[in-house]
Amino acid sequence: MIRETHLNIGLVALLMAIPVWALIADEPFIITLMTRAVVFALAAVGLNIALGLGGLVSLGHAVFFGIGGYAMGILAHHAQTYTPLAEWPLLIEGTKSMPVIWLAAIIASTLAAVVIGILSLRTAGVYFIMITLAFGQMFFFFAISWSAYGGEDGLSIYVRNGFPGLNTLVPVHYFGLCLVILLAALFLNARLAKSPFGLALNAARQTPARVETVGLDPTRLKLVAFVISGAITGLAGALFADLNRFVSPTMFSWQLSGEIMIFVIIGGVGRLFGPVVGALVFVALEHLLGGLSDYWHIYLGILLLLIVLFGRGGLIGILCGRERVHD
Amino acid sequence: MTDPILKTHALTRYFGALKASDAVSVDLRPGEIHAIIGPNGAGKTTLIAQICGGITPSSGRVEFMGRDITGLTTRARSREGLGRTFQISALAMEDSVLQNAVLGALGASGRPWRFFGPALKDSVLRDQAEDALRRVGLHDHLHKRTAELSHGQRRQLEVAVALTLHPKAFVMDEPMAGLGSGGSKQLTSFLDGLRAEAPILLVEHDMDAVFALADRISVLVYGKVIATGTVDEIRANAEVQKAYLGEDT
Numbered sequence: 050m051i052r053e054t055h056l057n058i059g060l061v062a063l064l065m066a067i068p069v070w071a072l073i074a075d076e077p078f079i080i081t082l083m084t085r086a087v088v089f090a091l092a093a094v095g096l097n098i099a100l101g102l103g104g105l106v107s108l109g110h111a112v113f114f115g116i117g118g119y120a121m122g123i124l125a126h127h128a129q130t131y132t133p134l135a136e137w138p139l140l141i142e143g144t145k146s147m148p149v150i151w152l153a154a155i156i157a158s159t160l161a162a163v164v165i166g167i168l169s170l171r172t173a174g175v176y177f178i179m180i181t182l183a184f185g186q187m188f189f190f191f192a193i194s195w196s197a198y199g200g201e202d203g204l205s206i207y208v209r210n211g212f213p214g215l216n217t218l219v220p221v222h223y224f225g226l227c228l229v230i231l232l233a234a235l236f237l238n239a240r241l242a243k244s245p246f247g248l249a250l251n252a253a254r255q256t257p258a259r260v261e262t263v264g265l266d267p268t269r270l271k272l273v274a275f276v277i278s279g280a281i282t283g284l285a286g287a288l289f290a291d292l293n294r295f296v297s298p299t300m301f302s303w304q305l306s307g308e309i310m311i312f313v314i315i316g317g318v319g320r321l322f323g324p325v326v327g328a329l330v331f332v333a334l335e336h337l338l339g340g341l342s343d344y345w346h347i348y349l350g351i352l353l354l355l356i357v358l359f360g361r362g363g364l365i366g367i368l369c370g371r372e373r374v375h376d
Numbered sequence: 377m378t379d380p381i382l383k384t385h386a387l388t389r390y391f392g393a394l395k396a397s398d399a400v401s402v403d404l405r406p407g408e409i410h411a412i413i414g415p416n417g418a419g420k421t422t423l424i425a426q427i428c429g430g431i432t433p434s435s436g437r438v439e440f441m442g443r444d445i446t447g448l449t450t451r452a453r454s455r456e457g458l459g460r461t462f463q464i465s466a467l468a469m470e471d472s473v474l475q476n477a478v479l480g481a482l483g484a485s486g487r488p489w490r491f492f493g494p495a496l497k498d499s500v501l502r503d504q505a506e507d508a509l510r511r512v513g514l515h516d517h518l519h520k521r522t523a524e525l526s527h528g529q530r531r532q533l534e535v536a537v538a539l540t541l542h543p544k545a546f547v548m549d550e551p552m553a554g555l556g557s558g559g560s561k562q563l564t565s566f567l568d569g570l571r572a573e574a575p576i577l578l579v580e581h582d583m584d585a586v587f588a589l590a591d592r593i594s595v596l597v598y599g600k601v602i603a604t605g606t607v608d609e610i611r612a613n614a615e616v617q618k619a620y621l622g623e624d625t
Contacts, residue, residue, distance in 0.1 A: 240492050241491050244490055244491050245482050245498065
């Protein structure tokens, strides 16, 4: 068995080493693939807070991913067409600045998560899954019918948005930016899991009656977890849209919600680096098997089956065993 | 006579046509252990859920520290100072013993909205939790996963979590359930000392423990209190013997 900390350090090293190799070997496409994996991992870090810590099986996280994507698409669209987003009550202009776009993505997905969370958390179990799925579908069809922003065709951005001091059009610059954000999110996630809030949330997942008996509100704990979760996935959506310079309703699709969940499950639900492992494996399979067959999801399905049947802690569980209860 | 800390006024609860609680009036005075006994299905757990929250009485009310708490949520009752232990352990099984006790301390602090510093390094929470674990004799198992504890140790942990709340009254639902005679004796002597800190409303099946501990006993049969009195009075009560004790001995 490998110590989980050692595995995590190895993973961070791998995330850094592959692009460096790709840079030397002049393989910019590999860097783009790695950026895709890192952004997917960030989206899954978000879901892992709701799913792993809070036990909330959300099949609607693409909502936040899509909101982040459209936050980038709409702001950049207005900037490149020189039209204001709104003129009343105050003038809001589009922007090509990533930090501003990220802030907008986080605020919009936070608001959506508050509303969806309050409504969904009135239910539990299979009903919770269905309500989150229903929200996902509502946003999906809304985006399709929203012709002002491309409707079914989505929105294209001519030039990737800018970040002060970096040339985001250089693949490795944009990769570095995304990696720093992923590592920051993982750091916050690690602190969160051990914090008083994390402890209470962990207990609320396992035994809500106990949490209530010590005077805390399990539903409110889960709601806050859901909102933090949605905000992180929303930020990932903005990065994803900027990576592709394109946003479309498929970012809201339930397949995407499923994929984010698959990243978490492949890597290991509730494990800090589970989303990273899951996203890396997914993107690797997509690239390697996708070249062989359009039906590569068959192999993904087999992998998922094997992991769920034989390794309940995902790949990290298989490699490192059960999570340790103390430091 | 001192005023009771906890008092129920004619609590009645129907489940359909079944009267699970029938005008139950019991009270808990400072410094005492008041035991509630009764055969299976007498409505003991229903009574506890009405006192601690979870089941709303069809009529009647619950008074705690002079305040009507009938309409309060479980959480609010806990914050008022009701310390409950569960009949079937409701612990976070994947977490360590220490984490479970820290959860209690965290609840008592009322400040769970801290997202950054490690909970186990918060000296206030940690001291409170370790203190409670030391008192019930679990301090050697701080970092053990709760699922790995023996049944008896889980019962001890249940009590420890209640201790971290520093409640003004304990409500314990069969704390001895499933304990061996050794464990049962140990817990009995612990509860004996605990009553000086806060009175205990004790629902219990273990008659040895009840007779050793209780200042007063109420006997619940078919949702109705048929007698309340000291150990000797209850032993001598003909109706109680017929309804309950007679079946066992």
